[in-house]
Every structure is written in structure tokens, then in C-alpha cells.
Amino acid sequence: MGYGRTEMEQNTDKLKKLAKDLILIERKSFYGSEPERDRLAKMRAQIDAVSKELGNDS
Amino acid sequence: MILNSVTVENFRSFYGEQTVNFADDSTKNTTIIYALNGVGKTNLLNAVLWCLHGEFSPSFTNHKDVLNWEAARRGRKSYHVSLYLEDSGQQYVVKRTGGEIENFKVFMIEDDGNVRELKGSPSMFVNSIIPRDMAGYFINDGEGGDLKVSQNGMISIRRSIRDILGFNVAEKTLKDLSTIKKEVRDELKKFDKDHELSKIEEKIQIFEDSISKAKTSFDENRSALELYEDQLDTVEKKLGSSSSAVVDQLIKQRDSAQKSRTARATQLASLEAQKVSLIREYSWVAFAQKLSHEALDFIDEAELKGTIPAPFNLQLVKDILEREECVCGACIKPGTPAFEKINELTREAADPDLLHRLQKARSRLTAVKTLSPQAYDRIEKNFKDVRAAQDEIQALDADLEEISNQILQLDDQEIRQLEKDRSSLKAKVRETQRAVDRLEEKIKSLTKDRSTLQDEASRIEGLSPRARVLKHKLNVIEGVEAQIAQELEEAEGSIHAILKEKIDSFLDKYLRQDYKVLITSDLNLCLQDRNGKAVPPSGGQGAILSFIYISSLIAIARERRDLESTILTPGAIAPLIFDAPFSKLDPKYSPNIARELPKLVDQLIILMYQDEGKNVTSTFLQEGKLGKEYYFCEQIAGEQGDREIHELNFGDRTVVVTEYGAAIDKVVVKEVERND
Numbered sequence: 001m002g003y004g005r006t007e008m009e010q011n012t013d014k015l016k017k018l019a020k021d022l023i024l025i026e027r028k029s030f031y032g033s034e035p036e037r038d039r040l041a042k043m044r045a046q047i048d049a050v051s052k053e054l055g056n057d058s
Numbered sequence: 059m060i061l062n063s064v065t066v067e068n069f070r071s072f073y074g075e076q077t078v079n080f081a082d083d084s085t086k087n088t089t090i091i092y093a094l095n096g097v098g099k100t101n102l103l104n105a106v107l108w109c110l111h112g113e114f115s116p117s118f119t120n121h122k123d124v125l126n127w128e129a130a131r132r133g134r135k136s137y138h139v140s141l142y143l144e145d146s147g148q149q150y151v152v153k154r155t156g157g158e159i160e161n162f163k164v165f166m167i168e169d170d171g172n173v174r175e176l177k178g179s180p181s182m183f184v185n186s187i188i189p190r191d192m193a194g195y196f197i198n199d200g201e202g203g204d205l206k207v208s209q210n211g212m213i214s215i216r217r218s219i220r221d222i223l224g225f226n227v228a229e230k231t232l233k234d235l236s237t238i239k240k241e242v243r244d245e246l247k248k249f250d251k252d253h254e255l256s257k258i259e260e261k262i263q264i265f266e267d268s269i270s271k272a273k274t275s276f277d278e279n280r281s282a283l284e285l286y287e288d289q290l291d292t293v294e295k296k297l298g299s300s301s302s303a304v305v306d307q308l309i310k311q312r313d314s315a316q317k318s319r320t321a322r323a324t325q326l327a328s329l330e331a332q333k334v335s336l337i338r339e340y341s342w343v344a345f346a347q348k349l350s351h352e353a354l355d356f357i358d359e360a361e362l363k364g365t366i367p368a369p370f371n372l373q374l375v376k377d378i379l380e381r382e383e384c385v386c387g388a389c390i391k392p393g394t395p396a397f398e399k400i401n402e403l404t405r406e407a408a409d410p411d412l413l414h415r416l417q418k419a420r421s422r423l424t425a426v427k428t429l430s431p432q433a434y435d436r437i438e439k440n441f442k443d444v445r446a447a448q449d450e451i452q453a454l455d456a457d458l459e460e461i462s463n464q465i466l467q468l469d470d471q472e473i474r475q476l477e478k479d480r481s482s483l484k485a486k487v488r489e490t491q492r493a494v495d496r497l498e499e500k501i502k503s504l505t506k507d508r509s510t511l512q513d514e515a516s517r518i519e520g521l522s523p524r525a526r527v528l529k530h531k532l533n534v535i536e537g538v539e540a541q542i543a544q545e546l547e548e549a550e551g552s553i554h555a556i557l558k559e560k561i562d563s564f565l566d567k568y569l570r571q572d573y574k575v576l577i578t579s580d581l582n583l584c585l586q587d588r589n590g591k592a593v594p595p596s597g598g599q600g601a602i603l604s605f606i607y608i609s610s611l612i613a614i615a616r617e618r619r620d621l622e623s624t625i626l627t628p629g630a631i632a633p634l635i636f637d638a639p640f641s642k643l644d645p646k647y648s649p650n651i652a653r654e655l656p657k658l659v660d661q662l663i664i665l666m667y668q669d670e671g672k673n674v675t676s677t678f679l680q681e682g683k684l685g686k687e688y689y690f691c692e693q694i695a696g697e698q699g700d701r702e703i704h705e706l707n708f709g710d711r712t713v714v715v716t717e718y719g720a721a722i723d724k725v726v727v728k729e730v731e732r733n734d
Contacts, residue, residue, distance in 0.1 A: 015537040020624035026231040033179030051531040
């Protein structure tokens with residue numbers, strides 16, 4: 001992990017939420033309710049948003 | 059979920075519409091469907107699976123050739139399956155159409171009987187009831203397609219366990235995150251001008267790949283080790299239970315020698331550890347010994363001692379001389395006797411700091427001189443003890459080898475073979491243990507190196523703004539990966555004990571004491587007979603293992619139905635649909651399994667040819683579990699000629715299951731009517 005420990009601890013909740021959101025995107029594609037081709041773009045967007053948010057926080 | 063009925067239309071062997079109403083009573087929860095081989099059992103099972111998930115079981119071939127041949131000949135282009143089901147007290151209809159028109163819908167049956175199409179994704183709805191990656195275990199074609207036999211004859215159930223634990227979505231997410239991470243690293247190369255960070259990230263990627271490979275290899279070796287240790291234990295027990303007095307005596311001698319060897323090996327390990335600690339404690343003494351002799355002769359602090367008593371403040375004396383006035387007020391001018399005397403004294407006086415340092419050095423050097431003989435004695439004693447322990451171990455190894463040779467020369471073929479097996483297993487255990495230790499060290503070292511690189515990456519300064527953003531993004535992805543991986547690791551780590559408990563419980567119910575199942579830590583299993591000999595996972599015993607394994611998976615899925623996890627897919631409660639489950643099973647075990655299976659699930663649907671003396675139907679009847687029975691009647695357009703007419707018996711009734719001279723070829727579903 002590239003994070004400093006304290007920073008990691010502070011951001012765990014946001015990372016947990018991101019993990020949950022990414023799983024949800026994958027789940028919709030895996031179980032056929034949304035097209036598979038869109039999932040990577042959606043995941044990238046989620047990661048960008050959280051990354052920006054965490055970047056501003058720190 | 060409870061299946062109320064299935065209606066198939068022009069689906070493979072079924073021409074037109076055919077309906078089966080399943081037993082949905084909580085007590086009489088079992089439905090049996092009898093059919094000759096090749097008439098439509100697998101087709102019906104696949105109709106259910108396809109309707110739910112648009113997929114087929116492994117034994118269902120020619121996926122594009124589903125439309126009934128007769129229907130196609132008459133110009134029909136599509137086939138349909140409708141499932142009426144109940145979940146959490148609510149009725150639904152799942153309808154799927156294939157062929158020229160493809161359609162998939164789910165309807166809710168309201169209390170007033172009206173049917174309303176479900177809003178949202180029908181796939182998500184069906185998968186919330188029975189996830190598609192778990193469906194194959196509930197709707198089982200009996201081919202044992204998932205029983206993957208590894209090189210050492212064990213069955214790997216890790217994949218199945220991961221399916222049942224709901225790992226697939228999380229694993230796929232991790233795979234996608236790895237793809238995204240690679241993209242970010244590639245982009246980083248463009249914005250990291252001096253390539254310092256991207257080079258480190260590249261190395262991290264290599265370490266991650268190596269760690270992953272080493273972990274796989276570690277799991278394989280640990281599993282093999284557990285198997286060899288178990289086999290060795292069995293062989294040693296057999297040797298130990300020999301009725302021959304000579305063998306008994308030799309085994310006792312070996313046990314005693316082995317115990318002594320183990321004790322000496324433990325002692326040797328402790329002496330080796332002591333050696334390291336002694337070297338750490340005295341190595342500086344060894345290096346400093348010669349120096350201490352020379353330096354002590356050289357250092358004579360008496361030479362530094364002057365007439366002004368130490369400690370004194372040299373600066374104070376210098377100030378007095380400079381001001382030309384003593385602290386008592388006396389005048390001390392250059393050239394006066396007082397000035398000359400003080401000046402003379404400071405030249406010869408000891409510098410208290412220097413004196414103190416020299417005294418300290420002398421004290422350390424004296425310590426070296428004193429410690430030298432002590433270090434020598436202690437290290438020599440340790441070396442002597444290590445040599446003695448090594449010699450003793452060598453002697454015990456020779457004794458053990460001699461005992462083994464004596465056993466190998468005995469006039470007993472079975473004992474000789476067991477001894478050979480033992481030697482070979484011992485070697486395998488040693489070799490594999492070494493590999494496991496080596497891999498464990500390798501993983502530790504790789505993980506440490508990766509962590510060092512990650513720290514190094516986090517310390518890099520002076521990145522361009524874009525490179526900083528990308529680095530931060532990599533950190534975020536790694537953080538999410540760690541969150542997901544941790545949950546998967548915890549879930550898999552806790553499943554071994556649960557699985558063991560389930561398997562033991564099903565073994566007890568199905569087979570009593572005839573067999574045991576070995577489960578390794580990385581979820582490989584094998585069936586063993588009473589003598590601990592591995593039973594090949596094919597034929598009748600394979601069927602036993604298959605029942606135990608499927609039953610355990612279904613029990614675990616059931617317990618995980620209401621799992622509250624944001625990472626793992628929850629389990630399922632669904633009917634168990636088994637195609638020809640008893641065909642390969644030893645009749646001795648069939649009644650037990652027939653007694654237990656209906657208790658395992660809320661609804662059981664069995665597709666089979668006929669009982670063939672296995673007392674399956676009679677057991678279901680005796681236990682009051684049989685709710686519905688159907689048979690497939692094959693209607694054939696041609697004349698009978700010299701072909702056989704097949705019949706089935708239900709109590710005192712006999713029914714014909716092949717009818718010749720029909721208008722068209724088709725399979726008709728008929729309900730069994732019993733008089734008894």
C-alpha cells in the first residue's frame with residue numbers, strides 16, 4: 001500500500017464505500033442487468049471521483 | 059424459492075406444451091420424474107436452468123439446436139419455458155423465449171390473481187433469488203462436471219466453495235481493478251518525466267505478479283503436504299497394528315529411536331539459536347581482542363595527570379590570565395611569578411574531558427580482555443554441544459535406517475510394501491515441507507520488498523501535478539483492492555471448519571463409518587476407505603462423494619442466504635434438482651441418501667430412469683416425502699417392428715413408456731397414479 005498508515009485509517013470508510021460501489025457496478029454487469037462493456041468506464045469514473053475527493057481532503 | 063410448475067413448449071424433445079406441477083408441500087416436498095435415458099430428463103432440467111439464467115448444464119450439447127425438430131418442421135421459430143415460482147411468500151412467473159424471438163420477462167402474481175410485469179431488470183431479480191454462479195449446484199445434471207481431480211488424486215472444491223461463498227463478483231472486480239491499475243501505470247509513464255516513480259511502479263507490478271504465483275504454489279504444496287502426512291499417518295498406523303511380534307518389536311524400537319531423534323533435533327535447533335545469539339553477543343570481543351592488548355599497553359592516562367586537580371575549568375584559568383586578575387582580586391600580569399606559575403601549571407595539567415574519554419576507552423578494552431576467555435569458553439562449549447547433537451542425530455538416523463532395512467527384509471510381502479510406502483512418503487513429506495518453508499520465506503521476502511518499494515514511491519517529491527494525481531489514484535485503487543481481498547480472505551479462512559463440520563455430518567448420515575473425507579487447508583478433498591486408502595473419485599464412490607459435496611455446498615448456501623455483505627453475493631435457498639443421482643450409487647447407500655436428501659432442502663426434484671432395486675422411491679414413500687410422480691412417455695411415429703416396449707411399474711400398476719404408431723414423434727409428460 002502506498003498510503004501512510006494514519007492517512008489510510010482516516011480514509012478507510014471512503015475506500016469501503018468505493019469498494020461497495022465498484023462491486024455494485026460489477027454485480028449489475030455480471031448478473032446481466034447492465035451491458036458489460038460499460039462497466040470499466042463506470043468504475044474508472046467512480047475511482048476518479050473518490051481519488052479527487054481524497055486528494056482534496058489530504 | 060419454491061418451484062410450483064414448469065411449462066415447456068417446443069423445447070428439445072418436447073413438442074407443443076407440456077407441464078409438470080412440482081410437489082410444493084413442505085412435508086411431501088419430493089417430486090420424482092421417471093424417464094428412459096435419452097428421452098428428456100436432461101432437457102427438462104435444462105429448461106429450468108435456461109429459463110432462469112439463459113444457460114445450460116455441462117452435459118447439454120448443441121446449444122443452438124434447442125427448437126423441437128417437429129415444431130421446426132411445421133414452421134415454428136421459437137421455443138418457450140415458463141416457471142411458476144414462489145419466493146418469500148410472493149408468486150412470480152418467469153418466462154423466457156428463445157429462437158427467432160428472444161424474450162425474458164418476470165411477472166408478479168398479485169393477491170387478486172392479476173399478473174403484473176416486474177419493473178427493473180428481470181436478470182437482477184432472478185439472480186437475487188438464485189445467483190447464476192450458484193444455480194449449477196442446485197440444478198445439477200449429475201455429471202459431476204465440477205469435480206476436478208488434481209494431479210495427486212484429490213478433488214479441488216475451492217472454485218465451488220468460492221461460488222457458494224459468492225466470490226465471483228468480487229473476484230471479477232479485482233481483475234478489473236488490476237486492468238485499471240495497469241492503465242494508470244501506463245499513463246504515469248508519460249507524465250513522470252524522470253521516470254523515477256513509473257520505474258518503481260513497474261517493479262511493484264512485477265513483485266505483485268511474483269507474490270501471486272508464489273502464493274498459488276504455496277497453496278498447492280501445502281495441500282500436497284497435508285495429503286502426504288495423512289497417508290504417512292495411515293501407513294504407520296497399519297504397520298503399528300501388525301500381528302507379527304518381530305514387526306511389533308521393530309516398530310517399538312523405531313518409535314523410541316524416532317522420539318529420541320525428535321528430542322535431539324529440538325535440542326539442536328535450540329543450540330543453533332544459542333550459537334547465533336553467542337556470536338551476536340561476543341563477535342565484537344573476538345575482533346577487539348588483539349586491539350585491546352596493544353591499546354592497553356599504549357594508553358597511560360597517568361601521563362595526562364597534572365598538578366592542578368581535576369576537574370578544573372580551563373576556560374576560567376585562561377580568562378584569569380587574560381584579565382590579569384585572579385578571582386581573589388590579586389594582580390596577575392604577564393611576567394609576574396604568579397602568571398608564570400599558573401601558565402606553567404596549565405601546560406602540564408590534565409584535560410578532564412580527554413582524561414574521562416581515555417578512562418572510558420580503557421574500561422571497555424579491559425572488558426574485552428576480561429570477556430575474551432569467557433566468550434571463548436562459552437562459544438567452544440556451544441560448538442561442542444552442537445557437534446554432539448549432530449553426531450547423536452546421525453547415529454539415530456543410522457539406527458532408523460537399519461530398522462527400516464530389517465523390516466524390508468522380513469518375510470511378509472504386505473509389511474515390506476507398507477515399509478516402502480512409508481519411506482517414499484517420508485521423503486515426500488520432507489521434500490514438500492522444505493518447499494513449503496521456502497515458499498513461505500519467499501512470500502515474506504517479496505511482500506517486504508514490495509512494501510519497501512511502495513514506501514519509496516510514497517516518498518518521491520517533485521512530481522508533475524498530473525503524475526501526482528495518477529500516483530494518488532494508484533493508492534486509492536490499492537486501498538480498495540486491499541478492502542476486497544481482506545473480506546475474501548476472511549470468508550475463505552473461516553469456511554474450512556464449517557465445511558469439515560458439514561461433510562462429517564453428511565458422512566455420518568449417508569454412510570456411517572465406512573468412509574472418511576480428508577479436507578486440506580486449501581479445500582482439496584478426497585474420500586478414504588476405513589483403512590485410510592484414497593478412493594478414486596469415479597464410479598460408485600465418486601457418486602457418494604458427489605452427494606456429500608453437493609449437500610454440503612447447498613447447506614452452506616442456505617446458511618448464507620441472509621448474509622449482510624457489500625462485497626460477497628449472499629447464498630440461496632432453492633430447490634435441488636438432480637438428474638440421475640442414484641444411477642452410479644451402490645444400492646447399500648441409496649436408502650440412507652433418499653432418507654436424508656428431502657431434509658436438506660425445501661423442495662427436491664429427482665429425475666431418474668427407474669429404481670433398479672435401490673429402494674429410492676420406497677424410501678421416499680415410507681418417509682412420507684413423495685408428493686408427486688411423473689413419467690415421460692415417448693410417442694413414436696413409426697411402427698414397433700422388433701423394437702422393445704418399455705414399461706414402468708408403480709405399485710400394482712404398470713405403464714407403457716414407449717408408444718409406437720403415434721401421429722408424430724414427441725415426449726408426453728404424464729402424472730403417475732398409484733393405487734397403494
